[in-house]
Amino acid sequence: MNIISRVKHQKTWLLVILLIIALGVRLPGLYSRAISYDEAITLLETAGNVPPSWPYQPVPASEVQKQFKGTPTLSKIAEYLRQTDVHPPFYFWLLSLWRRWLGFSIETSRIFSVVCSLGNVLVLYLVLQAGQIERPLIPCLVFAISSSAIFAGHDTRPYALASLLIGMGTLFAYLATEAKNRNKTRLVVYSTAMALCCGLAFLTNYLSLFPIGIILLWFTINLWFGARLLAILSPLMAISICLTGLQTWLTQLNARPDQSTGFLGFFREIAKIISRNLFIIWTPAFTNKELKLVLMLLFIVVVLILIGLSIAAIQRYYSQTNRKLLLLFIGLAVAPSIGIFLLDFISKKNLHGYRYFFFAVPALSVLITYGITKPIFSQKVWIRYLLPILLCIQLTGVNWGLETIPSQTGSNFRSLARTIKASSSSHVVVVGNGFGRGHPGAVIYELAPETMIVVLSKNSNLEKLQRNIQNYQDVWIVPSSERPTASIEKKLLNLIQTSQQYTSKPHQDLAVHFQKRL
Numbered sequence: 001m002n003i004i005s006r007v008k009h010q011k012t013w014l015l016v017i018l019l020i021i022a023l024g025v026r027l028p029g030l031y032s033r034a035i036s037y038d039e040a041i042t043l044l045e046t047a048g049n050v051p052p053s054w055p056y057q058p059v060p061a062s063e064v065q066k067q068f069k070g071t072p073t074l075s076k077i078a079e080y081l082r083q084t085d086v087h088p089p090f091y092f093w094l095l096s097l098w099r100r101w102l103g104f105s106i107e108t109s110r111i112f113s114v115v116c117s118l119g120n121v122l123v124l125y126l127v128l129q130a131g132q133i134e135r136p137l138i139p140c141l142v143f144a145i146s147s148s149a150i151f152a153g154h155d156t157r158p159y160a161l162a163s164l165l166i167g168m169g170t171l172f173a174y175l176a177t178e179a180k181n182r183n184k185t186r187l188v189v190y191s192t193a194m195a196l197c198c199g200l201a202f203l204t205n206y207l208s209l210f211p212i213g214i215i216l217l218w219f220t221i222n223l224w225f226g227a228r229l230l231a232i233l234s235p236l237m238a239i240s241i242c243l244t245g246l247q248t249w250l251t252q253l254n255a256r257p258d259q260s261t262g263f264l265g266f267f268r269e270i271a272k273i274i275s276r277n278l279f280i281i282w283t284p285a286f287t288n289k290e291l292k293l294v295l296m297l298l299f300i301v302v303v304l305i306l307i308g309l310s311i312a313a314i315q316r317y318y319s320q321t322n323r324k325l326l327l328l329f330i331g332l333a334v335a336p337s338i339g340i341f342l343l344d345f346i347s348k349k350n351l352h353g354y355r356y357f358f359f360a361v362p363a364l365s366v367l368i369t370y371g372i373t374k375p376i377f378s379q380k381v382w383i384r385y386l387l388p389i390l391l392c393i394q395l396t397g398v399n400w401g402l403e404t405i406p407s408q409t410g411s412n413f414r415s416l417a418r419t420i421k422a423s424s425s426s427h428v429v430v431v432g433n434g435f436g437r438g439h440p441g442a443v444i445y446e447l448a449p450e451t452m453i454v455v456l457s458k459n460s461n462l463e464k465l466q467r468n469i470q471n472y473q474d475v476w477i478v479p480s481s482e483r484p485t486a487s488i489e490k491k492l493l494n495l496i497q498t499s500q501q502y503t504s505k506p507h508q509d510l511a512v513h514f515q516k517r518l
Contacts, residue, residue, distance in 0.1 A: 014137055015125060022121050022144035022153075023114065029399040030110045030154040034414035039106060039156040040068075040441030041085070046096040047104070048072025050080040054440060054455035057468055058428050062449035068441075069104040072096065088245045090203040091158035106445065109156040116160035117153030123167035124362045130174055131325035133366070135373040138387065143365035147397035148280040148358045158205045159358050165201035166211050166359055169194050170332065173215050174325060176230075177222040187227060191234040194219060199241025206245075210339030211359050212238070214331035222324060269344060273337045276357045278303065281364060282394045283354065299393050302386055309371025309383065317374060326370075332363035416510050417446040420476050423513070427474035428452040430465075430492065434483030443478050456485045456492065466495050475502060475514040 035043075044050050047070030055064060072080075077096055078089040098112045121144045128136030143149055152159040176190035198215055201208040216235040223231035282299055284292050314321055336357045372387055420427060429447060431440040433455050440455050447453060452472065454465065469475055475496060479489045493512060496502055502514035 011137075015122075018125075018137055018141055018144060019118055019121060021141070022118055025145050025150050025395075025398045026114050026117065026153045029150065030114060031107060032414075033154070033399055034412035035106050035442050035445050036155070037439045037442045039109075040439055040445055042092070042095070042156045043068045043104075043106065043109065043445070044441055045077060045080050045085065046070075046072075046092050046099055046109075048076055048080070050084050052441065054433055054457075055453065056455060056457060056460060057465070058452040058454045058472075060449060061429075061444060061447040061451045061453045064444050064453055065447075065449065068445060071100045082248055086206075087158055088203045088206060088248065090200055091161050091205070094161070095156070106156065110154045113155055113157070113160040114153055116164045117149060120149070120153075120160065120164045120167050120362070123164065123171055124366075127167070127171045127174060127325075128366065130171065130178065131322045133322065133325070133370075133373070138373055139362075139366040139369045142281070142369055142390065142394070143362050145391065145394045145398070146281045146361050146365065147283040147285075147394070148354055149361055150398060152355065152358055157355075159355055162201050162205035162208045163359055163362070165197045165204060166208055166215070166332075167362060169197035169201060169212065169215050170328065172197060173219045174328070176219065176234075177324065180223060180226050187230065191219075191223075191230045192237070195234045195237035196241070198238040202242040203245050207336065207339065207356055208359060209242070210335040211332050212242070214328070214335045218328045218331060269341055273341060273357075276354060277337060277360060277364065280354050280357050280361050281368075282397050285397050285399050295393055295396060298389070302390050302393070303368060306368045306371060306386060306390070309386075310367055310369075311371070313371040313374045329363040329366050333360050333367055336360045413443050413446040413510065416478075417448060417451070420451060420474075420511075421448040423476075423515075424473040426472050427476065428454065428469050428472040429476045429478065429511075430454050430456060430469070430489075431478040432456040432480060432483040432485030432489045433458075434480065434485060440478075456488050458485055458488060460485075460488055462488070462492050462495055465492070466499070470499075470501060473516050477512045477514075478510060479512065 041050075044052055044067060047068055049067040049070055052067045074089070074093045074096070077092050081087060081089050081092060095109060095112055099109060102108050102111075121140055124143060125136050125140045128139065133139075149163075152163065172190045172194035176187055176194060179186040179190060194215070198212045201212055216238055220231045220235055223234075278300065281303070284295060286292065314326070336359050340356055369387070372383060420429060429443065429451055431443045431453070433440055444453055444455075454469070456465075477489065477493060477496075479493070480486065483489070496514050497504065500517070502516055505513040505515050
């Protein structure tokens with residue numbers, strides 16, 4: 001008993017260390033990364049200020065930044081989302097409650113995603129432990145430091161929460177099938193919990209529909225003989241919860257703009273999907289093209305070898321393999337890709353963002369590392385180096401806060417805001433109004449409170465605006481070709497350039513800087 005107790009104690013400490021590592025690789029991005037357009041929209045939606053009231057004449061940024069704080073009712077948040085976003089309400093409800101209790105900063109909001117992400121790592125470990133998968137910490141570590149898991153784990157968007165709920169649905173579904181012939185009470189409890197998690201996952205992110213479908217199908221098949229009533233009722237409960245948001249989803253999907261060029265064609269779609277599945281595990285955080293190419297080739301070779309080892313391990317240990325759980329992981333690994341392919345084909349939306357494939361990462365991490373957990377392979381010297389190589393490559397995808405380096409100044413809105421503040425005591429920032437990547441909220445949130453800000457609209461009186469800003473020592477214009485106001489921004493730039501009152505300074509990455517002539 002002492003030996004068993006010691007082994008369990010050791011495993012607990014190793015799990016704690018794993019969670020500390022997972023937390024550590026998320027902290028740099030949590031605190032150093034500037035707010036993104038999507039995150040700014042999230043803060044406004046959970047504060048109840050959608051659409052926001054932007055100033056069309058210069059005012060202190062502190063006045064505008066008040067719109068990122070607020071405590072709207074949950075029904076109001078749902079109403080705003082139906083009008084302005086393509087996401088269901090569950091995440092935004094929870095985040096709104098989190099913010100009103102713990103604070104309104106972007107860092108506080110990101111911590112909610114960190115908690116969900118760490119919970120996701122823990123849940124994956126529990127699934128593997130329940131299925132008696134050897135060395136469960138290895139796939140959990142690969143998942144914990146995968147690029148997409150790290151980013152979703154400190155991004156103020158619904159993906160970390162949805163992935164956690166999918167993981168919990170997977171865990172409860174497996175535990176229910178294990179309790180089928182042992183404990184009827186536990187079977188009912190686990191089945192109900194599975195249905196609730198799957199339903200809430202869909203109300204967190206609509207693209208969770210595809211892994212949810214796999215879980216429910218797998219659950220029904222495995223419970224059909226022995227607990228047929230629950231095999232029908234539990235999926236129906238999950239589907240009933242999903243149906244409450246189905247009509248909204250169809251409306252929002254139809255309204256969502258094309259991401260690029262529509263359906264790419266069968267072979268190009270397949271190639272795109274394969275590349276996305278690779279790079280949700282690792283995406284480099286640096287820009288050196290030569291180093292990126294070398295590591296990319298090494299990464300692909302290592303992953304292909306690991307996949308080959310996993311296939312060989314399944315064949316060699318077939319009789320000892322937990323085939324029931326393995327089939328579930330295979331389904332969860334391919335479900336997002338199949339779902340995105342079908343959506344692209346039907347709706348022509350070209351949904352190829354990395355985040356759309358994120359829900360496959362836990363299952364992919366298990367399948368890729370399955371072979372090296374087996375003794376016959378782990379004892380071979382050359383195979384032992386594969387995992388360290390993969391982990392080292394993955395660590396190059398961590399955002400270590402590079403914009404704090406002087407050469408990176410102006411590379412994002414946070415460092416740009418510091419540069420603007422240091423330019424002079426009399427400065428104004430002009431940014432256009434828009435949606436998505438053109439949303440001005442990301443710029444406004446990062447500005448110093450005393451910085452003067454004005455937002456252009458398509459109806460802005462440029463001559464009047466030029467007179468209002470001509471007394472400032474420095475004028476900063478943050479343009480974007482993706483905004484409806486792009487042409488207005490260009491006209492303002494031309495007006496300032498031809499006025500002879502300002503000289504154009506060397507451009508930052510994200511802004512055009514004018515300084516008043518002496």
